[in-house]
Amino acid sequence: MGGDYGPEVTIPASLDRLKNNPDLKLILVGDEAVIAQHLAQNRDEYRERLTIKHASQCVAMDESPAKALKNKKDSSMRIAINLVHDGYADACVSAGNTGALMATARFVLKMIPGIDRPAIISTLPTIYGHTHALDLGANVDCTAEHLFQFAVMGAELVKAVENIENPRVGLLNIGEEDVKGNEQVKAAAKLLENSALNYIGYVEGDSLNAGNIKVDLIVVDGFVGNVALKSIEGAAKMIGTALKDAFSKNSLTKLAGLIVYPVLKSFRKRIDPRLYNGASFLGLRGLVIKSHGGADILAFRTAVHLAEIEIKKDVIRKISEQVEKTLAMRETA
Amino acid sequence: MGGDYGPEVTIPASLDRLKNNPDLKLILVGDEAVIAQHLAQNRDEYRERLTIKHASQCVAMDESPAKALKNKKDSSMRIAINLVHDGYADACVSAGNTGALMATARFVLKMIPGIDRPAIISTLPTIYGHTHALDLGANVDCTAEHLFQFAVMGAELVKAVENIENPRVGLLNIGEEDVKGNEQVKAAAKLLENSALNYIGYVEGDSLNAGNIKVDLIVVDGFVGNVALKSIEGAAKMIGTALKDAFSKNSLTKLAGLIVYPVLKSFRKRIDPRLYNGASFLGLRGLVIKSHGGADILAFRTAVHLAEIEIKKDVIRKISEQVEKTLAMRETA
Structure with a gap:
């Protein structure tokens, strides 16, 4: 739902990635009616790899991170990050409010120990x-x-x-x-x-x-x-x-x-x-990718693609292990 | 003498400014023989508005400011700044070593009180x-x-x-x-x-x-x-x-x-x-203008022109007065 253009940009970009990566599964988080309308007939086409997760709220682009964290517990941003935390998603991609995304990600996912x-x-x-x-x-x-x-x-x-x-x-x-x-x-x-x-x-x-x-x-x-x-x-x-x-x-x-x-x-x-x-966002126990708020379809597609790459390369696990190793080396030094 | 190209750039740029501003007088500071050679017949043409001040040394582009300050008392940079200090020049323009220029300017010209x-x-x-x-x-x-x-x-x-x-x-x-x-x-x-x-x-x-x-x-x-x-x-x-x-x-x-x-x-x-x-350089009791080291003739000409403008507008005096006024306002506040 986020960014300057919302589903007008995020949905066509998502569909494009589904088309280009047959291994990709996407959960679109936001107002179900709005998403369904933007998906139209594509919803059936990608039935097996595309689900909608309804969110009744949306964090505004100029909302304070603290307020978003406190008052927007059913926002698309919060639910998407919860999905990562609960293991239903490997990554969250958002074009929304950077400060709120960071604060929510940090609150929900927590930091890698040592960072x-x-x-x-x-x-x-x-x-x-x-x-x-x-x-x-x-x-x-x-x-x-x-x-x-x-x-x-x-x-x-x-x-x-x-x-x-x-x-x-x-x-x-x-x-x-x-x-x-x-x-x-x-x-x-x-x-x-x-x-x-x-x-x-x-x-x-x-x-x-x-x-x-x-x-x-x-x-x-x-x-x-x-x-x-x-x-x-x-x-x-x-x-x-x-x-x-x-x-x-x-x-x-x-x-x-x-x-x-x-x-x-x-x-x-x-x-x-x-x-x-x-x-x-590095240092969290889960993958969160922030797209530029002003992203168009091509740009948002790049951000989703980046998530696919970092999931495939298992970046979060590798970072966690490296941080642990670095800490251990320091303790023995 | 400074910058990546030395007199090859600084002298044609200086001559161009002399041609364009009949009120401008320039003192070229550096190795007299080198300068004379680059000036060639132009030396006579601008006889009344162009003088050469010999300097036996030159600060290298990678020299440490402290060393330049200590060991290069007869450098073109030092002498040019001395000319400003002693009232023979209204400004010094250099394409030389930024750190050395700043250290020398600060040492010779001193700070405006309150800065x-x-x-x-x-x-x-x-x-x-x-x-x-x-x-x-x-x-x-x-x-x-x-x-x-x-x-x-x-x-x-x-x-x-x-x-x-x-x-x-x-x-x-x-x-x-x-x-x-x-x-x-x-x-x-x-x-x-x-x-x-x-x-x-x-x-x-x-x-x-x-x-x-x-x-x-x-x-x-x-x-x-x-x-x-x-x-x-x-x-x-x-x-x-x-x-x-x-x-x-x-x-x-x-x-x-x-x-x-x-x-x-x-x-x-x-x-x-x-x-x-x-x-x-602002905050000093004299005008010093730093040109980009890689400046060509057009670029160095711009830097000399900037000095002409700031001299004409009496920038250093105005800044000194404003700083004094601001300090006085603070004391009475």
């Missing part, structure tokens, strides 16, 4: 392929220990999803020299240097999209990570607007735009943020 | 025009008081340079709601709300390039601001590369690129970072 705070991880396109970054906004005022925990969890996810043995982990800083950075970053660097992780050192903001060195995972405080992510969104929006404006100036530029349409389309495809939609 | 730390301010292009942001990397671990001081200084600069009576000041945060943010940001918001500044509240990372609301000055901790700035650089680089690659794919796309060249050129011009090059 203090959940973190948000996502994939970002780069010049040479893509990279992963966390935390993108779940936490502010992270300590060095938090950053270290994020690195352990994120590296395990990258390992599983990308089939990389030793993901290269970088720590986001304002320079690559040892003397640079704030206190948390300097202390986190020490923890990472002394860990079993493949820590490559400091990386700068441009490495999120255009780093000269290969880095598979970028670790950052949630405040800084969120600002960086939104700064990138703003830059892309400005550049996209300028490009559109240049081609819409007059009938001649419009004609030019038509001529080069296939080229612009292939350009757009390569950096299309919709193909990178979906952020996983 | 704890210098901050770096720059202009950023937005969809609707441009905005200003500080601190972009001089400080990490800023307190609320530091952020407040940055706002007072930045607002005065924007007022002078843009001829705006009450610049709209936003505080960079990870959401617009009151509950969002880290401790420093929340405390800084209180200081700004109770000030005489035209404080409009929290703004998010995308407002640096694409905000929906008009904001003239964005205040941010130097760590976060630097990461945001470099993230934007990375995003722009990735998008630019993808666009270039799309048009270079084969002879057909190359032909298409030729056809739409004027359109792409007008697009590029609107967001060209070289037209926004130049960051001012």
